[in-house]
Amino acid sequence: MSRSSTSRSAEGRRRPPTIHDVAREAGVSRGTVSRVLNGGHYVSPAAQDAVNAAIRKTGYVVNRHARSLITGKSDSVAFLLTEPQERFFEDPNFNVLLRGCTQALADRDIPLLLMIAGTADERRRNLRYIEAGHVDGVLLVSSHSGDPVVTQLRRAGVPLVACGKPLGQTSKVSYVAADDRDGAREMVRYLYASGRRRIATVTGPADTPGGVERLAGYRETLAECGLPADEALIVPGDYSRASGEAAAGLLLERAPDVDAVFVASDLMAQGVLDTLARAGRRVPEDVAVGGFDDSPAAVSSRPPLTTIRQPWDRISAEMVRVLLARIGGEEAAAVILPTELVRRESA
Amino acid sequence: MSRSSTSRSAEGRRRPPTIHDVAREAGVSRGTVSRVLNGGHYVSPAAQDAVNAAIRKTGYVVNRHARSLITGKSDSVAFLLTEPQERFFEDPNFNVLLRGCTQALADRDIPLLLMIAGTADERRRNLRYIEAGHVDGVLLVSSHSGDPVVTQLRRAGVPLVACGKPLGQTSKVSYVAADDRDGAREMVRYLYASGRRRIATVTGPADTPGGVERLAGYRETLAECGLPADEALIVPGDYSRASGEAAAGLLLERAPDVDAVFVASDLMAQGVLDTLARAGRRVPEDVAVGGFDDSPAAVSSRPPLTTIRQPWDRISAEMVRVLLARIGGEEAAAVILPTELVRRESA
DNA sequence: CATGCTTCTGTGAGCGTTCACAGTAGAGAA
């Protein structure tokens, strides 16, 4: 029972106080301290105060490992990114999402483990870690369909919330997404309302929900406005700036009379602007350009982009909320959040 | 001793196998399994094989909480960001750094906890968590001096590695940084060599190592080249694009004959380019512009930026290496990594 | 006065590891 100083690091960290120390200090038992720590039910006010005072005095902080050992929960969640790394770098949305989630979790005192699974090997390793129960749940960012991670996590019974609707999932999995389709409709309607009649689109990848939904919204709105469906006006992209440049080139070739482009991401829209500028088309006079995301790129491009704002702050907050509910035993849920048209100079 | 199925989540996760199950399966004791898990010293080859087979068969994964409880180590590290949030969004370097660290840690099977401490309240909370010993060490990203976090962590004896030299630290703290001063010298020398004689600079904040060192390199090189030190040519910035725009405006006013600008970050350089374009100055014909960082912004700006590449991949790898060494008991260390001039069109 | 109920408190057990220690077997030396 030696109480001798047990230094642990090179710098000499002291042994932190345990629940025992607090109990002794407060003149109560471990059980009572534990009850105070976990909500204070069935604890007398006097004991409450004594324990709280003792906690302050001793500087006690609960040992999460010991707690987790017995509860079987880790009180932490993973933020799992299964994108090829370029996208992580290029796409500013990830930053916003990541920060939002970190924040929302921090408010509940839950640490976030960042996991990046670009390669198959990394995926295996991270899955192994997650399936071992080292995290209570997973915030998944992986827009591509056919991602084996979703099915694997579901099979393992790990609570999961995806960002964006996971395509090709038979059974229900929780997700939070912006209303891509409606956002696209709003933008195309806006372009139409401002007098444009040859409205093209640069789409996202066909295996991402954003790619699919935004294109669908585009098509619906054209029909709604009585504009002919012209496949020459639909050019595929992959969300990268370079693909936007290329798509615009193709578009000018196939449909030189184009007077508006709805681009499925701001980054691609930047590329489109570059190409249009090189081709001598003025924006928005000759061609109006609408983006999607309202990322920092939208403000910094010349001219600044009229775009559809995705409510990333709300998305991250909702992802965390839904995940925690799911961990708490609630059923899977889908949350669709409204988007908003932001008018700048490009359209 | 009931072995009944203990479902833990809504989905019904089964109780994972323990070291006991492995031991039974392999026909050895817990101790032997534990030894295999921890390097396999003093274990017969036969036992080794039996245990490994049993691990594969049972799908055993060590319970880190139980291990941590007894070892007193968490086998995880924190990535602590103490910047105001805008910078996190704007600065693409953070992304690269974050990914690099995650990767380097993943290779050693160590999870990374992401912590963001913009406000004083967040700082307090995160420090509390860290000081409780929930992580073995901290990767600190906080360039501003006078950051109380550094001192506090040092006092608590938490192993720590900073990104960039922490200013105003009396005693030694580990850090990894690019050779800012030398990078600045190389750029200014390059501008001089290409015939420029009125070389201005837009600096970073004076309370960041990058701000201080890059300015010092600039001054030294001017002196070296025999150019007069003209304070009108030195304009302060804060690394943001907007501050670059403003700085360039001020500069054109104070020194209209400027023929080159060394800008302490690519982001600010973008702002400088904007202002120069609006003022009708051609780049690089009238004014050469040199950036710093070689961030994605350098490629996407018009014209693409000649800049100084910071070896972020190596920086993150070194940060992790140094931190783990420090956790292992080694002394504090400073690592300075060389930069590299990247020639593009702006200079 | 016994009985039940509610509120509060303390205690032992056990979560899954590692660690220190005690032991065993076999090889080589005295």
Next chain:
DNA sequence: TTCTCTACTGTGAACGCTCACAGAAGCATG
């Protein structure tokens, strides 16, 4: 033979917490 040394193995005791349970009050009800 006996002793020592090395290589290996098993066992109890922690680590710091929560949980289930047992019990002690206090108060109303029969």
